Amino acid sequence: MLEDKLLVIKCRRGNKEAMCRIYGKYKNYLLTLAKGLIGEQTTAEDIVHDVFVNFARSARQFQLTGSLKGYLATCVSNLARDRIRSRTRQAEALESVESIRSSSDNPEQYAIKTEQIVKLRCSLSQLPYEQCEAIILHLKGGMKFREIARLRDVSVSTIHGRYRYGLDKLRLLLNSEVQK
Amino acid sequence: MKPAENIKKLVKNLNDQTSAEMDERVLGDVIHALEESETTIAPKRRIIMKSPIIKFAAAAAIIIAVLIGIGHFGKNGSSIALADIAERFESVPFFNLTIYVGDETSAEAKKVDIWKSEDSRIRAHEDNNVIYADFSNGKNNIVAFDRMTKEPANTMRFINAILEDLCSDGRFSLNTIINKIPSEDGITSVVTAETAASKETIMFKIKHKETPEWISIWALRDSKLPVRMCFHDPRYKAYGDFFFDYSEKKDDAFFEPNAFKSQK
Numbered sequence: 354m355l356e357d358k359l360l361v362i363k364c365r366r367g368n369k370e371a372m373c374r375i376y377g378k379y380k381n382y383l384l385t386l387a388k389g390l391i392g393e394q395t396t397a398e399d400i401v402h403d404v405f406v407n408f409a410r411s412a413r414q415f416q417l418t419g420s421l422k423g424y425l426a427t428c429v430s431n432l433a434r435d436r437i438r439s440r441t442r443q444a445e446a447l448e449s450v451e452s453i454r455s456s457s458d459n460p461e462q463y464a465i466k467t468e469q470i471v472k473l474r475c476s477l478s479q480l481p482y483e484q485c486e487a488i489i490l491h492l493k494g495g496m497k498f499r500e501i502a503r504l505r506d507v508s509v510s511t512i513h514g515r516y517r518y519g520l521d522k523l524r525l526l527l528n529s530e531v532q533k
Numbered sequence: 534m535k536p537a538e539n540i541k542k543l544v545k546n547l548n549d550q551t552s553a554e555m556d557e558r559v560l561g562d563v564i565h566a567l568e569e570s571e572t573t574i575a576p577k578r579r580i581i582m583k584s585p586i587i588k589f590a591a592a593a594a595i596i597i598a599v600l601i602g603i604g605h606f607g608k609n610g611s612s613i614a615l616a617d618i619a620e621r622f623e624s625v626p627f628f629n630l631t632i633y634v635g636d637e638t639s640a641e642a643k644k645v646d647i648w649k650s651e652d653s654r655i656r657a658h659e660d661n662n663v664i665y666a667d668f669s670n671g672k673n674n675i676v677a678f679d680r681m682t683k684e685p686a687n688t689m690r691f692i693n694a695i696l697e698d699l700c701s702d703g704r705f706s707l708n709t710i711i712n713k714i715p716s717e718d719g720i721t722s723v724v725t726a727e728t729a730a731s732k733e734t735i736m737f738k739i740k741h742k743e744t745p746e747w748i749s750i751w752a753l754r755d756s757k758l759p760v761r762m763c764f765h766d767p768r769y770k771a772y773g774d775f776f777f778d779y780s781e782k783k784d785d786a787f788f789e790p791n792a793f794k795s796q797k
Contacts, residue, residue, distance in 0.1 A: 369564050376560060385549040397549070402559045409566035419768075473543050492544040523540055 357421040364412040372412065376405055379422060383429050389489035390433035392478040400436065404428040426494045427504055430486060437482050476526035484519030487512050613757060615737045618750065621757040622777075626651040629778040636771035654788040662686050665790040676790050683794055734760065 363371030383404060387397035404425060408415070417424070477485050483505075490496045490504075498516070502509045551559075628649050635642035646658040655666040664677045679686045733755070739748040745768060751761040762775040786792040 364567070367567060367570075369567060372563055372567055373560060376556075376563060380551045380556070380559070381549060384551050385547050388549050389544070389547055398551070398555050401551070402555075402562065405559055405563045406566045409563045410570050412567060413570050469543060470547065473540075473547070488544060492541055493547055520540060527540065 358417060361412075361415060361417045361421060364409075365415060367413065372409055375408075375421070379425055382422070383425055386426055386429045386489060386494050387433055388474075389477060389493055390430065390482075390486060391436060392474055396436055400429055400432045403432055423496065423500065426490065426496060430490060430494075430504065434482065434486070472527055473523075476523050479526055480519050480522055481515075484515045484522065487516040488519045488523070491516055613735055613752070613754065615739075615750065617757050618737070618752045618759050622759055625758065625779060627779070627782050629781065631776045631778070632773060634771075634773040636766075642772075642774075648783055648787065650783065650785070650788045656783070656788050663793060665788065665793075678790070678793060683796070 357375075360371045360375050364375065380401065383401045384397055387400040388394060391397050391400065407428065408425070477488070480488070486505075487498075487501060490501050491498065496504075498512045499509050502512045505512070630647040630649075632645040632647065633642040634645070643659075648656045650656075653667075653669040655664075655668070657664040657666070658680075661680050662677045663680050664675065667674045677686045678684065733753060734751050735754055737750045737752070739750070740746070746764065746766045748762065748764040750759055752759045758779060759777050761777065763773060765772045
């Protein structure tokens, strides 16, 4: 936390190294969040790109009132939601699965290591976005239900409900994949 | 039926890594955006600040303003102002500073030891690393070694940030510590100017105007030297304790990285 504060102070002064450090520290975390929310690699990368570029543009006036990690995660979530609204999610989900499959060099290795991940991503992409968001932000983003509720301006019980229904649906989807 | 716990674990284990191409693309655009923000947001300031005299004057003005602000409160009805403490600290030729920092996420406090030589060289100990920083004569060198193997080591970002921020101008200023560590803006106001902590010591309490963070500084009445400083940020349960010691002057070799490397 303290380190982030120091880095933000430096970014406010235009320190490029500090900006690079922030990127290095949170890039994988944010990419994982974005990909979990949007399902598609290229779009997820674009989201992370846009989050950092926007952050750099506003760095000189940036006021850190909470955690930097939480702030960046919120930005990713907001951008992901905007993208989802402007695109057809189902099409992206299929693209996502294809892109993951094609990225594997060794089919056998791929089958062992990424089968569950592919199924999970495919299932996540079939959830309503709000449920997917609650699951990813809570489980992967480490955000509390009340933080997500504040972010989306809804009650904590609504977020908790989305999370619970999302998990149930995810379980059904994953089990149906197994049965196939 | 796949248990919910397994699904949770699966989601938690999602871990995507950026590619080198993505890093290059993002960092290129981020640096460009940062540079652009400088030209679009503060063109006037940049032109003015091109002059080294103005630059110096501006920096001095900021320091003086804070010192006057602090000093104003401090001198109100008391004999010693915080400005006197800050001024005295800057004139100290050498010191040892032990810092403990932590927050709600850390199991225990991180300890950092910093020694300053008369010629603004720094040696710091952090975990298993020995860090040497040289800010004398405009230099800005920071090197680190593993204490056991004496091999070059990567310093923690925390200590790097502290050293670069606090010593980059070749001075180790109390005022800089006050302004840099707890807040983005350094907006401070002295709430309690001076409290008689004891017969020998006085205490200053500084609080940020817009956030709940606070700093307390204890100093000796006679010598006006700060002996302890602590800050607390209740929002994140973050804390820091700074202990100042002026009793031992370390010899030159202590600040020399080559001497450390050649030790058996």
